[in-house]
Amino acid sequence: MQDPFHVMDFHSRRSPVLGTRGMVASSQPLASEAGMRILQQGGNAADAAVAMAAALNVTEPCSTGIGGDAFALFYSASTREVTAMLGNGRSPAGLTMEAVRAQGIKGHELPADSALCVTVPGAAALWEDTVKSFGTLSLEQVLQPAIELAEQGFPVSPVTAYHWEISAPQLRGPGKAAFLTPDGRAPAAGEIQRNPDLAATFRSLAKDGALEGFYKGRIAAAIVEVLKRERGVMMADDLAHHRTVTTRPIHTSYRGHTIYEVPPPTQGIAALMALNSLELEEQLDSMPWGSAEHMHAAIESMRLGFVDALQYNADPEVVPVPTDDLLSKEYAKRRRAELFRPNKAARVTPGNPIPEATAAAAPSEARRSSDTVQFCVVDGHGNGCSFINSNYLGFGSGIVPEGCGFTLQNRGHGFILDPKHPNCLGPRKWPYHTIIPGLATDPEGNLFCTFGVMGAFQQPQGHMQVISNMLDFGLEPQTALDAPRFSLYGVDSAEGPSTVLESIVLLEEGFSEEAVEGLQKRGHTVHSNVRGHDRAVFGRGQIIKRDPKTGVLWGGSEPRADGQVLGW
Structure with a gap:
């Protein structure tokens, strides 16, 4: 008999979750419980978000x-x-083209499993700084639920078990057994899994703080040692050099609301440019949801956002990124007037937001779609936190420092091996980043919602779609997430803006034959009826919306994951 967890059909429905004193939403019910526990202990949205980040790690x-x-x-x-909190780590000081070529690596990107892909992990510092900057509890209190899960064990959820099994071959290093059962396989759905090494790492972080408890001392030494064994170049000073960046987010307006994203080198700018274009479709709210007319307008807006993001977005400390010009309403009007046609897919090419702008070559990024977690909290006072955390590809590099209980990311795979390229691999440099949390405020400046949809290049697409679902079609958060999605498949910053023109449109199961045929008649290459675990390509999200008059919270959790909303 076929394993029902591997079939992953969708037969049930979810109602939105409502509350007034606080709400959490994540891709794991036990992580949501950890966040709710912190709220009920007197913590706020920042405290609960970090508690969920740690619990999701477990x-x-x-x-x-x-x-x-x-x-x-x-x-x-x-x-x-x-406020935007940036926890993206830089490459090691020893990561040079000479070091790469000395290992016989050729081509335009690092192999995803190379230890050279390991950049400094930024999460630990961000967790601590988020609690210090905005929280009300101690880091020790915030991490306690995750410590208990790691020490006492937890039952593995079905969708997670599926992806755990797929990614398990990545694991290597002296500590990989922490992620496997005693007989050396990935745990199945319902099996109890423990990770005492990870609990010890969390205790070090709570006791000594991020700098002394993670970026220096035992854990830092274990990271350096295992990477040296795997032919990496990270040294102790690379870890000790890391700091969280606190800055202002980028934003645009949409239907009177303000939509916030984290700034470059992340691709939040693509979502905002797409919304600027979509807002110019004055008849959108009168179109039937999911019709060919609706989908064409959304797809073309996303293509316009992507083609410029892939041309200009890069590390702003290395390449001047014309963020304000790209996000201007005037530029959106000009681009739409030049390229949008209601009955034909455009041959989109990058624009020129400022006359003297020089187009940057497109930075590199991986093509997978479901290796991140996005989660949200709104507390009873109306504070909101949208948070995202990622290994990059599955277990990341798959390299496990001894006695630490976590894998190291492979975010450096996002670099390109071209000395003339602005996103070329180099020392102490940020790679191009896909992961983006989202947040929106209403016309009066009140919190409207915390939101996000994770999944590589699906993220800005998911952001645009769920925001439009709520503001154009009046959908509540759960229905906005349940609604079938499209995905521009094949968009790839490693190859550049041309991939937007070459991409195909994936449509999730649930769109009508009329919509599919209508898109095809407009010149879109469409692959429809995507179902089962293949739905991971459409991303996984969470939304919590707040009514400013009553304080009522409305929450939705992604049906394509194991997730859950808890309201209080």
């Missing part, structure tokens, strides 16, 4: 962990301001 290590990067957007109810 329960979904094939997607996320303290060995990876993270970003957060925090809305303060008292100041009505949104």
Whole structure:
């Protein structure tokens, strides 16, 4: 008999979850419980978000962990301001083209399993800094639920078990047994899994803080040692050099609301440019949802956003990124007037947001779609936190430092091996980043929602689609997430803006034959009826919406994952 967890058909429905005193949403029910526990102990949205980040490291290590990067957007109810926290680590100082070529690596990108792909993990510092900057509890209190899960064990969820099994061959290093059963396989759905090494890492972080408890001392030494064994170049000083960056998010307006994203080198700018274009479709709310007319307008807007993002987005400390010009409403109007046709897919090419702009070559990024976690919290005071954490590809590099209980990310796979390229591999440099949390405020500046849809290049596409679902079609959060999605498949920053023109449109199961035929008549190459675990290509998201008048919270959790919303 076929394993029902591997079939992954969709037969049930979810209602939105409502509450007033606080709400959490994540891809793992036990992580959501950890966040809710922190809220009920007096913590706020920042505290609960970090508690869920740590718990997700325990329960979904094939997607996320303290060995990876993270970003957060925090809305303060008292100041009505949104802050971006950037937890993306830089490459080692010894990561040079000479070091790469000395290992016989050729081509335009690093092999995903190379230890040279390991950049400094930024999550640990971001967790601590988020709690210090905005939280009300100690880091020790915040990490306690995750420590208990790691020490006492937890039952593995079905969708996670599927992806854990697929990614398990990545694992290597002296500590890989922490992620496998005693007989050396990935745990099955319902099996109890423990990770005491990870609990010890969390205890070090809680006791000594991120700098002394992670980026220096025992854990740092274990990272350096295992990477040296695997022919990596990271040294102790690379780890000790890391710091979280706190800055202002980028944003645009959409139907009177303000949509926030983290700035370059992330691809949040692609979502905002797409929304700027879609907002110019004045008849959108009168189109039947999911019709060919609706989908064409959304797809073309996303293609316009992507083609410029892939041309200009890179590390802003290395390449001047014309962010303000790309996000201007005037530029969106010009681009749409030049290229959008209601009955024909355009031959999209990069634009020129400023006359003197010089186009940057497109940075590299992997093509997988489901190796990240995005989660949200809104507390009873109206503070909101949208948080995202990732290993990059599955278990990342698959390299496990001895006695630490986590894998190291392979975010350096996002570099390109071209000395003339602005995103060329180099020392102490940020790679191009796909992961993006999202947050929106209403026309009066109140928190509207925390949201996100993870999944490589699906992320800006998912952001645009769920925001449009809510603001154009009035869908509540759960229905906005349940709705079938499209994905521009084949978009690839390693190859550049031309991949937008070459991409095909994937349509999830649920779109009508009329919509499929209508898109094909407009010149789109369409692959429809995507179902089962293949739905991972459409990303996995969470949304919590807040009514500013009543304080009622409405939450939705991704049906394509194991997730859950908890309201209080």
